[in-house]
Amino acid sequence: MADFLELANARQSCRAYTGEKVAHEQLVKCVEAARLTPSACNSQPWSVVVVEDPKIVPQVAETTMQLGLNAYTKDASAFFVVIEERAKLMPGIAKLVDGQMFAKGDVGGFVLSLTLEAASLGLGTCILGLFDRPKLRELLDIPEEKSIFLVIAVGHPKKDAHRDKLRKPLEEVARFV
């Protein structure tokens, strides 16, 4: 097993895409990997709309450009629109905690898995938290009761120069006891 640290370091937000199409099989593979993400009681409180139709992709891109942000998504080849679903916990546990208590963390893992698989396939991704929710909901026919969690732009990176990650030092993040 290769050291995960290498992949964790290689994955980075990609904000320049070539516009070249991403193979359907590669998008499927990203979902295959993400499907294996662990979750509380194996509840898998997630689903994803994978947008790859060249007529719809630019419309999703547009929903991410509100506030004049994310202009680069115009060159993304696909989008993952990740949805937080209702979590079905085991009955003994559901009695003790709020049903969605662990869901957001679990979906966060699902999102990370999508981007890690994409990175290991040489694809670029960028996780987007701000987008025109009502417009995206309408465009993709996502029912009102479903919560859109995040959008991920996917494509072939234009430049794949690795950037050093800016992170808090280890001492600030971890305390050893």
Place this chain on the structure above:
Amino acid sequence: MADFLELANARQSCRAYTGEKVAHEQLVKCVEAARLTPSACNSQPWSVVVVEDPKIVPQVAETTMQLGLNAYTKDASAFFVVIEERAKLMPGIAKLVDGQMFAKGDVGGFVLSLTLEAASLGLGTCILGLFDRPKLRELLDIPEEKSIFLVIAVGHPKKDAHRDKLRKPLEEVARFV
């Protein structure tokens, strides 16, 4: 880059540990990898208490055994106690959304990264959502205002037989548009 799918498949919840000590350097490496997890505005809303002192490890194990659950944690060699910290978003974005809107998803990614690095080092982990919060808080001196997110048991797996993962089929998780 090796395919991430392989590691995603290899990682599984470990519920039987040998009790053998995990090297401090390996625990550090898990945090190193998790530190690289992406987060909204690079806010990194996480910290972790890494418990490896053989006098304290059994006490943490005990806090996970409430309700008669998780007896196997008695053989874990270490624990990651993951904390959700206040997220500092970029001012332009902080104006638009609740400051913690993305935090739980981000910390979920941090948790997954810890377990993935551990798996790639041959260690076993199990993510635990139920534990005696007040006792754990007191034991590890975690201030009231900090939110304990999850606990992860770590150790050398007793049996490393791979189990097939039970997951919803791809068609139930993904819709292609």
